[in-house]
Amino acid sequence: MSKSKGLTFKGGIHPSKDGKALSSSAAIQDAPLLKEYQLIIQQNIGAPPKLLVAKGDEVKKGQLIAEAGGFVSVPLHSPTSGKISKIDSIPGPMGIPVQAVVIAADGEDQWGELMESMDWKAAEPQAIKDRVRDAGVVGMGGAAFPTHVKLSPPPGKEIDCLILNGAECEPYLTADHRLMMEYPEKVLEGAAILGKALGVTDVYIGVEVNKMDAIDTLLAKADDYGVKIVGLQVKYPQGAEKHLISAITKREVPTGGLPMDVGCVVQNVGSAAAVADAVVEGKPLIDRITTVTGEPVKNPSNWRLKLGTPVIEAIKFAGGVVCEPGKVILGGPMMGFAQKSLLVTVTKNTSGILLMKKDEITQYQSVACIRCGRCVDACPMNLQPGSLSAAIESEKFDLAAKNNIMDCVECGSCAYVCPSNRPLVQHFRRAKAEIRKITKK
């Protein structure tokens, strides 16, 4: 393993408060069974799954509820046994209503028929990819991109390296940390299975060196699975795909390019564990580890939550609140999304539920750019955030595109250091959406 300060990339920031101590020593707990789950139908990037059930249908735990709607899509499975009480519109994590299957749990939590356990060492790579798709596995670090698609590079793209992201560089989140500590063999076996599916032998797990206990736990078994453990510097956004690749392999993904352009595939450690569950145990993805944390939470902790669990119930599992929160975020404070409703439910990419106190939330007044250049130093993608923001404010989306706005990973490092409190990420998200609309025409 690479020791000392760990490997890293150019740019990035060190957030002043990392908040991880609140929950990093809290062992993963299985959430109590609820009476109802509201399963958002589209939980993946790409085509929405096609619903296979209707109101009144009985379902078992793990039963197929919706099939993949195309190649870039995944199926969806029931998180428990019970009856479909309705298909309804509920608050979505992005602030707009979404369709959900509402399941009245029967309290039995009884599995339906599982898929057969695979002898993955003897299996064909395509059989593993099919199983990963059938189990509904997506990027669980936040992206929710179908995992089987990343395992299927187009002809001509040679992959020789798989990297698992165990950096968990977002402040406050500790779900991946606990997963690596408590289920190291599942993560390692998932890594080896993914390596077999890709036909690569260079398999790495990158972990920030603020999680030395997880590094040591993985190292104790890593050789058994042919996986290398790499210590990474504690810096945000160390877990972004291109920065993991840069830190571990010294390869630079070109502007507008993808990891596969430099022979790499990156997956999250949570997705690797889900792959091991799917391949070894035949279980589809129906729950995930989520950190419920922040100073207003009575007992910040890590939970195995079934998909479809309302956020308000997850907060109750963690003991409720000790003061009124000023903000509730799904994900971490840097890249997560503030929520308008606590009735929004857990999906495959809900890595954290973060509550912030009212006095931690500052309403900033944005003022003019003073051209200090701090955003340029912080940007890990070598962009010029201040100039890009000015172009976008003038609706010059073509200029923003020419200056590589599509490379922005929306990490928020520029906004974090900006003394003028410019709403940089909001500008970049808007510009990227506008450019996508134009290029799709």
Ligand code: SF4
């Ligand atoms: S411009 Fe994009 S990639 Fe660069 S620091 Fe800002 S949000 Fe991150």
Ligand code: SF4
């Ligand atoms: S950090 Fe803010 S004020 Fe400084 S150059 Fe960038 S956008 Fe302008």
